[in-house]
Amino acid sequence: MKAVEVEDCWKKFRIPHERRTTVLENISALFQILGGRRFAYEEFWALRGVSFSIEDGESLGVIGENGSGKSTLLKIIANILRPDRGKIKVNGRIAPVLELGVGFHPELTVRENALIYGSVMGLKNREIDRRMRAILEFSGLERFKDAKLKNLSSGMQMRLAFSIAVETEPDIFLIDEALAVGDIEFQQKCLNEFEQFKSEGRQIILVSHDMNLIKRFCKKSLLLSTGKQVCFGPTEEVVDKYAGRLSP
DSSP states (O other): OEEEEEEEEEEEEEEEOOOOOSHHHHHHHHHHHHTTOOOOEEEEEEEEEEEEEEETTOOEEEEOSTTSSHHHHHHHHTTSSOOSEEEEEEOSOEEEEOSTTTTOOTTSBHHHHHHHHHHHTTOOHHHHHHHHHHHHHHHTOGGGTTSBGGGSOHHHHHHHHHHHHHHTOOSEEEEESGGGGSOHHHHHHHHHHHHHHHHTTOEEEEEOSOHHHHHHHOSEEEEEETTEEEEEEEHHHHHHHHHHHHOO
């Protein structure tokens, strides 16, 4: 059975060209909008015709230069963004660990954010309460459970997101550079979890600039460039293709 199917996926964003730097300019722009004036926007296609699928038990690496569409693709698979064209099919429960801020509220405490994030992942409050100790222990945030999230470092926030996602016991784990902001000890915890997922036949879709990490955990990989699919296939071949594009 296919774990994830992406068929002819396109996603665009609109970039405004009207620049406003003062309060007066912003107020003026509001009246112009209310008066029916339209502003110029440029269409930016973050993804253009991406298609691939992975089987149940396979993991996928997503690689490419910054701005190639990797994070956008993961957000679409996670149903955070909707594609403008194309179809996405996912079989199983997804746990996304994406860029900082997704699913969290800076004014709430660590414990409150864990309750909300766990609920979004499909757990009932009673179940989250039961798993709270494990979440805090895995993330190393026991002392900070009543601290507001905005007072935590980016690494601590990512540790919390990863720890909650682990406790939801997902079928498919979406990871966007989660190890880039963690310390060595926490990175090793994450790698141990990845090994466990792999042995259990669960899927990881991993965005990373660390090619050794991609080779270690991902049977297949997808190479993107400026939103376009360059190639998809066995990881060794795709990584070699990427390395070749980077060579002078």
